[in-house]
Amino acid sequence: MTTRTIEERLDEQESRTAISALVAGYCEGVDHDNLELFMSLWHSDAAYLIPGGRGDFHGTEGIRQSQVVIGKAWSSTKHWTTNHTVAFENPDVATGRSDCFAVCEHHDGKVSLVSATYVDRYERRDGTWRIAERLVKRWFVSEGQDIKLLEPF
Template sequence: MTNPAVTATLEQRIAEIESRTRIGDLVANYCRGVDQREEELFLALWHPDASYLIPGGRGDFHHTDGIRQSLVVIGKAWKSTKHWTTNHVITFESDDVATGRSDCFAICEHHDGRVSLVSATYDDRYERREDGVWRFATRLVTRWFVSAGEEISLLPAF
């Protein structure tokens, strides 16, 4: 079996590194968009026909309007969120299609000030289409646990 890293040209290897970086930015900006409630940024991460799937009662959100509605649902559930994504592994199906899996830990503040800890895994499909920008085609969220709300001391904002 031939090692693709050995047979790929320098240009192909650089293109893959650039794509990995852009996809990493995409995943990081998902956290930023949700946590900072940056709707414009968040919506720019998704293709117009994308699906954002959150089983377990949160809902499945399709296309731009549905994904915009997901922010309303998240806002009703939590006063604020802080997400950290890790263990991100990307597999390329082609130059313009990749899948990814990452784990997420989040601290979510209830509207009454209590805090819950959340663990989840994201299974993603990323596509680079006509405009040359990597975006989510699909994101499936598997939540492993959501702890009961606890009262903890939050530091005041600086």
């Protein structure tokens, strides 16, 4: 068993906190139309991969374009991400997985329920953790339903 120093253990805990903030920031950025926050989560050469017709987006401009594509599909979204796991390959590279449930409002007011798993790669470059790759594995997207939405806060 390799003994790690307190500095190495502390670095891992701080890294886990920073990586968790990326996962939460993704939901915050998308759900609250905060493009600045959303874009700050990604490395400039990152990949955002959404199979099944949404597209694969690469680099800063591609990832920015993803929000235009998603905006054409949904007028609003609300994501809940859970079961986040992180495994470190080395002190500056980690992989993660989290499950997501989302309520997505169509432009006609109908609502679809979406379930997905995010498979991520995080990298710390120049001292900052960001997403290097996110693969979205959608499990289901329900047909649009007429449900009463409450007024937002």
